[in-house]
Amino acid sequence: MSKQLAGELARFYTVTEPQRHPQGYTVYKVTARIVSRRNPEEVQEIVVWKRYSDFKKLHKDLWQIHKNVYKHTELFPPFAKAIVFGRFDESVIKERRQCAEDLLQFSANIPALYKSKQFEDFFKVR
DSSP, rough: OOSSSGEEEEEEEEEEEEEEESSSSSEEEEEEEEEEEEETTTTEEEEEEEEEEHHHHHHHHHHHHHHHHHHHHHHOOOOOOOOSSTTHHHHHHHHHHHHHHHHHHHHOHHHHHTTTHHHHHHHSSO
16 A cells, blocks of 8 residues: 555544553544555554543644644644643543644645654654
8 A cells, every 4th residue: 555645545543541540641542544545454454552641742743734834824723732630631632632633634635744753753663
């Protein structure tokens, strides 16, 4: 699939299954599904586990790329603010999960973002 043109691929991202890590932070299951438009049975799936700080860094990096490419002509999705107290509350985890998914889905339609080194690195399994 890597030889196909970007327009021939559809990208779908989900952020699910928030879990408390033994070291005291929350991790989220991130699934990237890349589907061939010509042959929909041809699907590449990548699953990584990421924490809030990983998403926050990706958001900052992609915002910078977007700002340089589009000069703020499009609205870049906001991201959940960092908080110290209450970060394990269900509502905070839900907001962070939704913001993370929104960021990835927004990026799925912008080649400058989903082809960036920062985006590709985010999906590398460590």
